[in-house]
Amino acid sequence: xxxxxxxxxxxxxxxxxxxxxxxxxxxxxxxxxxxxxxxxxxxxxxxxxxxxxxxxxxxxxxxxxxxxxxxxxxxxxxxxxxxxxxxxxxxxxxxxxxxxxx
Amino acid sequence: xxxxxxxxxxxxxxxxxxxxxxxxxxxxxxxxxxxxxxxxxxxxxxxxxxxxxxxxxxxxxxxxxxxxxxxxxxxxxxxxxxxxxxxxxxxxxxxxxxxxxxxxxxxxxxxxxxxxxxxxxxxxxxxxxxxxxxxxxxxxxxxxxxxxxxxxxxxxxxxxxxxxxxxxxxxxxxxxxxxxxxxxxxxxxxxxxxxxxxxxxxxxxxxxxxxxxxxxxxxxxxxxxxxxxxxxxxxxxxxxxxxxxxxxxxxxxxxxxxxxxxxxxxxxxxxxxxxxxxxxxxxxxxxxxxxxxxxxxxxxxxxxxxxxxxxxxxxxxxxxxxxxxxxxxxxxxxxxxxxxxxxxxxxxxxxxxxxxxxxxxxxxxxxxxxxxxxxxxxxxxxxxxxxxxxxxxxxxxxxxxxxxxxxxxxxxxxxxxxxxxxxxxxxxxxxxxxxxxxxxxxxxxxxxxxxxxxxxxxxxxxxxxxxxxxxxxxxxxxxxxxxxxxxxxxxxx
Numbered sequence: 001x002x003x004x005x006x007x008x009x010x011x012x013x014x015x016x017x018x019x020x021x022x023x024x025x026x027x028x029x030x031x032x033x034x035x036x037x038x039x040x041x042x043x044x045x046x047x048x049x050x051x052x053x054x055x056x057x058x059x060x061x062x063x064x065x066x067x068x069x070x071x072x073x074x075x076x077x078x079x080x081x082x083x084x085x086x087x088x089x090x091x092x093x094x095x096x097x098x099x100x101x102x
Numbered sequence: 103x104x105x106x107x108x109x110x111x112x113x114x115x116x117x118x119x120x121x122x123x124x125x126x127x128x129x130x131x132x133x134x135x136x137x138x139x140x141x142x143x144x145x146x147x148x149x150x151x152x153x154x155x156x157x158x159x160x161x162x163x164x165x166x167x168x169x170x171x172x173x174x175x176x177x178x179x180x181x182x183x184x185x186x187x188x189x190x191x192x193x194x195x196x197x198x199x200x201x202x203x204x205x206x207x208x209x210x211x212x213x214x215x216x217x218x219x220x221x222x223x224x225x226x227x228x229x230x231x232x233x234x235x236x237x238x239x240x241x242x243x244x245x246x247x248x249x250x251x252x253x254x255x256x257x258x259x260x261x262x263x264x265x266x267x268x269x270x271x272x273x274x275x276x277x278x279x280x281x282x283x284x285x286x287x288x289x290x291x292x293x294x295x296x297x298x299x300x301x302x303x304x305x306x307x308x309x310x311x312x313x314x315x316x317x318x319x320x321x322x323x324x325x326x327x328x329x330x331x332x333x334x335x336x337x338x339x340x341x342x343x344x345x346x347x348x349x350x351x352x353x354x355x356x357x358x359x360x361x362x363x364x365x366x367x368x369x370x371x372x373x374x375x376x377x378x379x380x381x382x383x384x385x386x387x388x389x390x391x392x393x394x395x396x397x398x399x400x401x402x403x404x405x406x407x408x409x410x411x412x413x414x415x416x417x418x419x420x421x422x423x424x425x426x427x428x429x430x431x432x433x434x435x436x437x438x439x440x441x442x443x444x445x446x447x448x449x450x451x452x453x454x455x456x457x458x459x460x461x462x463x464x465x466x467x468x469x470x471x472x473x474x475x476x477x478x479x480x481x482x483x484x485x486x487x488x489x490x491x492x493x494x495x496x497x498x499x500x501x502x503x504x505x506x507x508x509x510x511x512x513x514x515x516x517x518x519x520x521x522x523x524x525x526x527x528x529x530x531x532x533x534x535x536x537x538x539x540x541x542x543x544x545x546x547x548x549x550x551x552x553x554x555x556x557x558x559x560x561x562x563x564x565x566x567x568x569x570x571x572x573x574x575x576x577x578x579x580x581x582x583x584x585x586x587x588x589x590x591x592x593x594x595x
Contacts, residue, residue, distance in 0.1 A: 004142060010236040010358060011165070011170050011174070011213055014160050014175060015160070015170075015177075018156055021152060021155075022156065022177075022181070025149050025152050025156075025184075025379045026154075027152060027188070028145055028148060028149050029149055030497050031145060031146075032142055032145040032149065034146070035138045035141050035142050036138065037134075037135040037138045038135075044414050045536075049205075053198075053201075053224045056194070056197075056198055057198070058195045059194065059433045060142075060191060060195055060198065060496060060512035063188075063190050063191035064142075064146065064187075064188075065185050066183075066184075066187040067146075067149070067187035067191060068184075069182040070180045070181070070184030070187060071149075071153075071180070071181070071184045073152060073177075073180035073183075074175075074177040074180035074184065075177075075490070077171070077173040077174065077177035077180060078174065078177040080171070080173035081170065081171040082137045084171040084173065085170075085171065090507040
């Protein structure tokens, strides 16, 4: 996805495009989570194989959930950055005060 | 089978799908999970690619250069974390998808090998039993054989009215024993027994076991279930039973407009159950050839003595023997009355004996067959060409399809389901797992399946009615006329 470069369109514009792109990724991840197989493993396996399959599905679900959480964080942070840029102030968003403690 | 797939022991309602040119055999749920995991992998890879693309164009160094807010940098870090999680998740989904497909393939191969092995062992056992039967009979089984032979001779010597009374009592016996007869292990035993009947006969004729094996079903197939059934027909005819006859067909009611068939369950619901045994739906299109869906019902009369009903045991046994039956001729007459010629596109649906007749019609090459859909049909030995899409529904606790033996050359998309899996077996009817109502229920489950073979076969069936501006339906009733000459074996049947 071409969202332009900072030098070409400015930080604000680049972050706007980043936000739109992240929204699309979040939507796609929501769809991905909806197609996850049932973690009950019904009708698929029995015995140890079923336990292993269910465990693998659980791990996969955790990974997808983690990805979705990180994308949500990125959206929130991008929105915050845009708000700060729009407000003309970087006091609240200084690197010392950033949410990651930079 | 701990730790593995259990298509024989899946939950009630589960369907197991195999065949159709693929070695994969598994539950519908497994194929559905595999499809979901494949879709999931594609979606996760796509998300990963998009995040990499975003991250590459708005990097930390660039943000640093323009002194962007720290939250912008935090977003970058979160995107990196998301990308890392997706880089792990997408291959995980791929591995699980591959594992499911590999397990279905492995199960399919294992099942095929097990079936061949069981048939091989049963055949050799049958051959040895036939070969040594006189010795065994003398040494070990005089009482058993005496009882058996005595019973057989006794039945044959009974006055006709008492023999008829005995046959009338048979349905009651079958009903009382429906729990045993609905056990999948008994069903499998029946399948193996009918498949090894030719080996048993070869042994009785003192043929070397290796020769019997070589010319039988397990070998080149010169003799097999059809030969065994022919012997049964020959013996029965000498007792005045299973004698074929001429048939006549009449329309049963007026031709009525109907909607086009659009699903497996819809077609199952159209199989006639009353007096009429055949239903023919005509799809008309201006300027085009009429197309026809032909529905053939199941056995109406379970008596071994030929009466007026062509859908009887006479047709059943003669059909398994590869002979032209009254039911077969009745359907061809109904088709001719409906205007079906060798160039008319036809889609056959048949239940039980009707499925066997439908498969034989499809295999005959006399019609432009576009599809075949059978429910509980003993049609495993019918050599339907692979070019004809064939979906076969069989309950693994239904003894009737097992009477048709094991699959020979045809490879239909085979959907299996254990109807009474753990549930109480009804003793209200003769073959509870063979009832059309149960197959209609299974057809609805098949409609809900997203498995590729099921979906593509249904799409081919449903395309059959494309462009039709009207559909009308006619019911036909076949009747036997007088007893006639013994029909000659059909080639390729």
